[in-house]
Amino acid sequence: MAESSESFTVASSPARRRRSNDPLASSPRRSSRRTDALTSSPGRDLPPFEDESEGLLGTEGPLEEEDGEELIGDGMERDYRAIPELDTYEADGLALDDEDVEELTASQREAAERAMRQRDREAGALVLADRGVCLIDEFDKMNDQDRTSIHEAMEQQSISISKAGIVTSLQARCTVIAAANPIGGRYDPSLTFSENVDLTEPIISRFDILCVVRDTVDPVQDEMLARFVVGSHVRHHPSNKEEEGLGGAPEPAMPNTYGVEPLPQEVLKKYIIYAKEKVHPKLNQMDQDKVAKMYSDLRKESMATGSIPITVRHIESMIRMAEAHARIHLRDYVIEDDVNMAIRVMLESFIDTQKFSVMRGMRKTFARYLSFRRDNNELLLFILKQLVAEQVMYQRNRFGAQQDIIEVPEKDLVDKARQINIYNLSAFYDSELFQMNKFSHDLKRKMILQQF
Structure with a gap:
């Protein structure tokens, strides 16, 4: 590290x-x-x-x-x-x-x-990653000396050296993407983020985005994941690589909600390098009132729930994310859409670190920010999966097991959709995302079915 x-x-x-x-x-x-x-x-x-x-x-x-x-x-x-x-x-x-x-x-x-x-005759990872990206695994298992070094590296973008009469500093201007394991091996939704990981608040506050990856049981998603992993191994086997020109193992199909062909990896690399080296967006007319209001609301929610502390660093994080969103679109100036996207990402990160008991209420409080530029089909799929999970829980508690086919009244989904200003669901029923998750729509009975 x-x-x-x-x-x-x-x-x-x-x-x-x-x-x-x-x-x-x-x-x-x-x-x-x-x-x-x-x-x-x-x-x-x-x-x-x-x-x-x-x-x-x-x-x-x-x-x-x-x-x-x-x-x-x-x-x-x-x-x-x-x-x-x-x-x-x-x-x-x-x-x-x-x-x-x-x-x-x-x-x-x-x-x-x-x-x-x-x-060793080599510099550490952060110094070698100067002006680049440093990926760190097992971030929660740092020793005391590494914790001291990473504090300075993430705050001052440099690392000080004082040994054998040599006093100098090395540049460590890099993006840090770190992965850490929760205490006990599994993330407990009934606890806060700080209680789940062995990291101090000063280190946590230095990250712009916190992503909680939960291992939730979803038969459809689990099947898709298993097919993807097995298909990837089969596709990269030496015998199949030789048969690529003869129609070897096809790549597993994944849902494509936007209908856009994926970019080749080499083109994506060149695009990112060009955006990073040639595009430097400037803050022109940022909606300061919106940022100030959102920061005030976040501070209030943070104090009320006892979650990760919200500090001035989070405002700086929003500015950096707004600039990054403008850069990936090759824009010279930060516009309102960039700020709105930065606010949405910040809120998603903050809400995902909350206890399960307060997460739903916070999503309702900040719904106007979270719905920015989100695909309606993704929102509807998220709501529909919640309704299915409630039905599964009901069947397990009442019958001791779940049925192979889960039925959800269409009216429940329509009522939930109206709360986020979505009134036409026909496009969602015909979408590839709806079918890939093994949902079907029964028009006569006005029911939505999912087969496990």
Whole structure:
């Protein structure tokens, strides 16, 4: 994880060095040390550390390609060793400042090189992900040192180094996507988010979005998931890859509510890279009153329910998400739709972290924000699944088991749909999403059926 504060304690200087006419570069003293295993490699005529100080500090002059990277020497007479794998340091800008190198004493250089040999010669994940994305698994199992490092990295976008007399900071300007397990292995809906995970509130508040992934029992979704996993394994088997041109295993069909063909992965990559590098949206005329009102309501609900604290950071999160939504649409300015989408995502994240007992009431309170740009079919499917779940619970409590076919009165769905200003359900009954979830509409009986 964030190993940068511990594992990276040495200078990584440019891979090019200045041509030197200094006689020290080929002095007899050098020849007597050329087989030292801790210094230069055998057969290489390498200059001493003091002769490389100008190249390390970036002095301009004629350049020459060099395989190795300079390390901090044990003294003014020690050579550097050639370690080609350190080339990655230069590409990521992981070099010490000039002042740090000048202030090192001989003992400090010796201690730093000793520490270097005892640790990995690579920076941590957050530093290597500078200006990119860092994916972290098992986020809840960090040790105390990593917790300290990630606090600074997510707040200041940098990681401080203070070891063996070297004091510097490394850039860690990256997006962090982390996954954590709940306490006990399963998420308890009767508890708050903070009670379910072993993470402190300061770390939780540094994330813009919190997504709770629950393992709910849904026979239709479970069957679709199983078919997708098995089909993916079959499709990627070597024997099927050879038969792709002969009509090998087809890709499992998934519901497509928008009727749009998926983008090829390479095109999607190029699109994201272009949007990230070329598009930088600006805040022009943001509805400040709407944001202020929503922030006030969230603060009130947070205090009333005892859930995750809502702070000023969440306003900054909404601004960042609005800019990101504008960027993915290649817009130069943030418009009202971007702000509304950011508010909706923020609310979905906040409501998903609530106890089950208060979640439904909060969805009604913020319904006007949550319905923005949502597909009506998805909303109706969500409502219909809730009605089916109630029928399943009723049958299990009364009969001890559920039937193979669940019936829901159409009137119940119509009444729920009117509460969110949806009055025509015929398009939903004819949609692919409705059929893929094994629903059918009985016009004569005015019932909606789902077969398990």
